[in-house]
Amino acid sequence: MIPVTQAQNLIKSHSFKAGVETVPIAMASGRVLAEDILADRDAPPFDRVTMDGIAIRSSELGPGKSFLVEGIQAAGQPQQTIQDPAHCMEVMTGAVLPAGADCVIPYEQVEIDNGIASPILEEVLPFANVHRQGSDAGRGDTLLPVGTLLHAGHIGLMASVGISKVCVVRLPRVVVCATGDELVPIDSTPQPHQIRNSNSSMLLGALQSLGVSADSVHLPDDRDLLVDSLDQLKDRYEVLLFSGSVSKGRFDYLPEVLQSLGMERKIHGVAQRPGKPFLFGTFQDSVVFGFPGNPASTLVCFHAFFTPWFRANQGIEQSPVEAELNSTITFPKPLTYHLLVNVSKENNRMVATPVQNSGSGDLIHLALADGFISLPPERGRFEKGESFQLTVWRPI
Secondary structure, X not given: OEOHHHHHHHHHOOOOOOOEEEEEHHHOOOOEEOOOEEOOOOEOOOOEEOOOEEEEOHHHOOOOOOEEEEEEEOOOOOOOEOOOOOXXXXXXXXXXXXXXXXXXXXXXHEEEEOOEEEEOOOOOOOOOOEEOOOOOEOOOOEEXXXXXXXXXXXXXXXXXXXXXXXXXXXXXXXXXXXXXXOEXXXXXXXXXXXXXXXXXXXXXXXXXXXXXXXXXXXXXXXXXXXXXXHHHHHHHOOEEEEEOOOOOOOOOOHHHHHHHOOOEEEEEOEOEEOOOOOEEEEOOOOEEEEEOOOHHHHHHHHHHHHHHHHHHHHOOOOOOOEEEEOOXXXXXXXXXXXXXXXXXXXXXEEEEEXXXXXXXXXXXXXXXXXEEEEEOOOOOEEOOOOEEEEEEOOOO
16 A cells, blocks of 8 residues: 555646647636637726716816716717816716716716706816726736636636637546446435445536536446456546445456556555545556545545546646644544545634544435545544645535
8 A cells, every 4th residue: 555645646647638629618617728818909998987977077176066967978889078178978887988078976976957967076086986998908918828727707708808719628538437236326226235326426526526527337247348348448538437346355356357458557555544445547548546435435535536636637736725623533543544524614714523424335424524634644643723634525
C-alpha cells in the first residue's frame, strides 16, 4: 500500500489528451475557457443613465431654478439632444445620456409640474448617476483569459460581446462500470439476496456536479464476459470508473482481467480507510479508477483521487481547504482516516462534525454527510479544535 498523498500525486501525473471543443455558451457553465474573450466595443458602449429622472447640465443648477422638460429619452432609443442648456429631459434607466446633459437627477430629488422640473438639489457633480462609456473596459480589452472556470456571470458577459459559441477544454469520454451479480436496476424489485445498483447513479451524479456526462454499464462476475466487455470499453472511453471487484474476493476478477488486456497497474492498495483496495492503472489511451464497492469507499475515493485528477487535467486550480474538528477523534491504525463529517461556518471558520455511521456500507448516513476530513496516519489521536484537510461533495 502507498500513502494517500503519494497516490494522489502519481495519479495527477497522468494526463489525457484534452484538446478543445466548441460549445454553445448556454452549455459552457462549469467548463474551462480555451480562448481569450475580448471586448468587441467599449463597455458600456455609451454614457448610460443609471437612475430614472431628468438629464440636465450640472452647471445650470442653482437656487430656485426650474427647467423646461423637452421630452423623454427612453432605453433603446437613439441619443437625443437637449436644444437649450437651460432645459432638461426625462430619462429612463439604461438610456443613452442625451447630448447637452452631463448628469442625472433622480425623480426622488426633483418635482415636475406641467412640464416644468424643479430640482430639490442646488448642486450636482458632473456625470452623477451616469455610467461612463468605456469605464468598465475598452474595445479590444481581454475580459476573460484562457483558463477561466466559467459560471453564469461569464455566460452573460460573453453574450454581451456577441459570442454565442465558445472554445473550452474538452471533457474526457467517461464510462461508469458497476460490477457484481447481486446488483439489479434501480427500478426493479430486488430479491432478498439482491440490492439495487445505487453506486452507478451516485457516480453519475458526482460526475454531473463536475459538468461531466458519462455512460453506464453493469458488468457480471464472470471472467470471460469481463474480458469481452472491457476489451471494447477500454478503446471506446478515455476514463473507466469501476465500482467493486477490486479487493481480494474469489470473484474480484477486475484487476487480473484489466492487466491481461494490457493495463499497466500503477496503484492497487492505498493506506487509507475507507477505500484501501483502490486501483489505478493506465492503458495507452485511457485511465482506470477502480473504487471498492461499498458506497462510502466509492464516493470517498472518487473525490480523493478522481476529482483532483480531473481538475488538474482541465487546468482548474484547487486550493486546499481545512476544517476544525469539533470533537476529539481516536483512530490508532497507521492509515489516513477519511472521516465523514457535516460542515458549518462559525466565525469565518469551517467546523467539521463527525457523522456517526456503521461503516463503509452505510449509505443512509453517507447521504447525510457533506464530505470528509482526512486525518493523517502518523497519529492516533486528533484533538477538538485541530484543523485538517476537508473535501466536500456539496457547496458549503
